[in-house]
Amino acid sequence: MNAPMPNAPEPLLPVDGKGVRSAREIPFLADGRHGPDLLEISEAIQPIVELVAHRDSQTPMMIAVVGPSGAGKSFTLGRIAAGVEALRAAAKTVDGPFVSQIVTVSLDAAAIATDPAAHLAAATYAALCRDNGDGGYAALADEAAHAGADPHLAASKAAERHDEARRRLDAERQARDETEARRARLSDVVLFETPGSRVDAYARASRGRIEARLRRFELLTGEPTANFKELVRDFAGAGAGSRLGLALRSIWAYRRQSRLLLGAIVFFLLALAVSQARGPIVASWLKGLSAGWAADWIAAHGDWMDYAITAFLILGGLALALNLWRAFIFTASLYRGVRLLNYEVRERGRELDAASARLNQRVASLSAEAEAAARHAEAADRRAKLRGPVAAERGPAPMFLDPTQAPQAAARAFFAALDRAADGQGEAGAPPVSVTPNPPAAVPKRIVLVIDNLDALSPAQALQAIETARSLFGRAFVGLFAFDPRRLAAAIGDKARLTESVDKLFQIVFNAGRVNGVGGERLVARLLGGAAQPSRRAYDARQSILGEPIGAAEGALLTALAPFAAATPRGVKRYLNIYRLARVGATSKAAVALALAVEQGGDDKTRGAFARLIAENPDGAVPEPLEPPALVAAMRAARASGLGALRSTDLVEAQALANRYQLGV
DSSP states (O other), X not given: OOOOOTTOXXXXXXXXXXXXXXXXXXXXXXXXXXXXXXXXXXXXXXXXHHHHHBTTOOSSEEEEEEOSTTSSHHHHHHHHHXXXXXXXXXXXXXXXXXXXXXXXXXXXXXXXXXXXXXXXXXXXXXXXXXXXXXXXXXXXXXXXXXXXXXXXXXXXXXXXXXXXXXXHHHHHHHHHHHHHHHHHTHHHHHHHXXXXXXXXXXXXXXXHHHHHHHHHTTOOSSOHHHHHHHHHHXXXXXXXXXXXXXXXXXXXXXXXXXXXXXXXXXXXXXXXXXXXXXXXXXXXXXXXXXXXXXXXXXXXXXXXXXXXXXXXXXXXXXXXXXXXXXXXXXXHHHHHHHHHHXXXXXXXXXXXXXXXXXXXXXXXXXXXHHHHHHHHHHHHHHHHXXXXXXXXXXXXXXGGGSTTTOHHHHHHHHHHHHHHHHHTOOSSSOOOTTSOOOOOOOOOSEEEEEXXXXXXXXXXXXXXXXXXXXXXXXXXXXXXXXXXXHHHHHHHOSHHHHHHHHHHHOXXXXXXXXXOOOOHHHHHHHHHTSOOOOSSOOOOTTOOTXXXXXXXXXXXXXXXXXXXXXXXXXXXXXXXXXXXXXXXXXXXXXXXXXXXXXXXXXXXXXXXXXXXXXXXXXXXXXXXXXXXXXXXXXXXXXXXXXXXXXXXXXXXXXXXXXXXXXXXX
C-alpha cells in the first residue's frame, strides 16, 4: 500500500536555496507562499500581471485576490508581485508595452490595523526611497512628505535638524582630533598621564634604586620617578646611534663618573711610575743627583715595589670597573624603561588607531548626514518662500498641519502630492520670480501596493483598511489585496450588499479558489509522484497578450450583452475589463462573453438555468433554453456573432474562466 508508484518522476522542491530534494525525502512540507506551482497559478495570473505593468492601463486600479482560507491567496499575490517585478526588470532592456518605472510596496495587513493611512504612507515612502535599480525616488518622496505640513514650520524643523547634525559632527570631529593628538603624543601620555602603566609600575617598584642611580649621576632634580620618566622619554626619542652615544657618555659625562675615571688614570700612572722607578735609568738618574741611597733602597725593597704596583693596578681597575658598572646599570634601567614604554605604546596605539578609524567613519557618516540635512533645509526654505509670507508675519500655523499632530492628514497629503506629481501638476502656486524652484523629481509610472493577510484583522478593520487605501490611491496607483470575502460579510451584511461593496471597491476580482479543478487526490499525486512544476514563469516584455484590440464583431456582441451583464456604468466597465482578461487563451470568445455576462449580471435563476443547460448537454452543441428570456436573447446574440461555437466543452471552459473573476460567495 505504501510502495511508491513505479517510474513516476518526483517533484523537486527548493531547500534553503542550496539545491533541491524530492518531496518524498522531506519529512514536513511547510504551509508557505514559496514552493512549486502545483495549481498552475502562473498561467492564470499572467493577464493580471501584464495588466498591472501595461503602459496603457488606466489607474487607479484595485485588484482583489479572494478565496477561502488555504486556497492559495498569499501564494497568488506573491506570484503576481514577482511577475510585475520580472516585467519591470525586463522592460528596461526592450522596447515593449510595459513600463519599467514601477515601485512595489509589500505590506502585512496586521501591521496597519491601528492607522491604515499612516502605515500605508510610511511604507510607500520607504519604498520610494529604496534603490530598486532606478536610483530610487527619494526626491519625490521628500517633496510629497512635506506636502501636509506648514512649510515655514517644516523649514524651521529642517534647520534645527541641520544644526543638530552639525553639532554632532563637530563633537565627533573634536573627539577624533583629540584621539589623533593623543596618538601623536602617546609616549608622554603613557609616561606622565597614565597611572599604573608598565613604566610607571617599574619606576615605582624600583624607586629606591633609581633614586640612588640618579643621585650618583647628579641627575636628581626633583621627584625621582618623574626624573626617570623624563630620561626614558629622551632616551626613547633618540635613534639607535644616539642611544649608543648616550650609553658611552654615561661613562665620562657625569662628575662622579669622571672622578672614577680620573682616579683610575692616576692609579694606573702611579703603577707605571713605580714600575719605571725600578729600572736602570731611574737608578742612574738618582745617583747623578747624589741620591744613591734612594736607588739602593729601591733595589733593596723590590718586593715592596711589586706590592705597590699591584695595589695601584687593582685600585685603578676597581675605579674603572665601578665606573663601567654604574654606567651599565644606569643604561640598562633606561633601556628597560624604553622597552616597557614601546610595548605600552604599541598596545595602546592599536586601541587608539581603532578608535580613530571608528571616529573617522562616524565623521564621514555624520558629514553625509549633515550635507543631506543642509539640502533638506535648503529645499524646505525654498518651499516656504514659494508658499507666501514668513510665519512671523502670518502667526502660528494650525496644529492640524503638523504631521506629528495629525498623521492621517499628513498621510493623505502625501498621497495627494504623489497624485499631483503623477499627473504632472506639481505643487499649487507659481513660484516668485526671485526664487529658482527645485528641478523636477523623477516620478514612477506605477506604484503597486501589495497588501496581504487581511484575514488577520477583524472584518470591520479589514474593510476600513481597504476603504482607506481606496480613498488614498490616485494616479499611477495599483492596489493588490488578498482576503476571504466571507469574513467581510459580518461587517457588510448579506451577500447582495457584500457583492455590491466589493464591486464598488475593486475593478478586478481574482478567485484563487477557482483557478482549476485540481482536487486533493491530484495535489497529493503531484506532490509525491507527479511532474515538477516550474517555480517561476518567464514573461516576454516585448509584447503583451492583452494587446489584441476588441474587433468589430466582439464590440457588437459585447454591446448586445451589456444590458444583460450590467446595469450601471461601473458594471459595464467591470464587464469589459474582465472580458479582456478572460478571453486570453479561450477557445470561443463568444462563449466567454456569454458566460461572463451570465455570471456577472444574471440572477440565481438565470445562473441556475445556464448551469443546467451545460450539465444536461455534456456532448456536442447546446440548444437554446426555453427561459428565461434574457438568457435566450444572450445565447442568440452569441451564436450570431461568429466568434466561436457554443458547444458544451466551450461553455464549460468559458464558465471556469468567468468564475475565476467572480467573488464566489
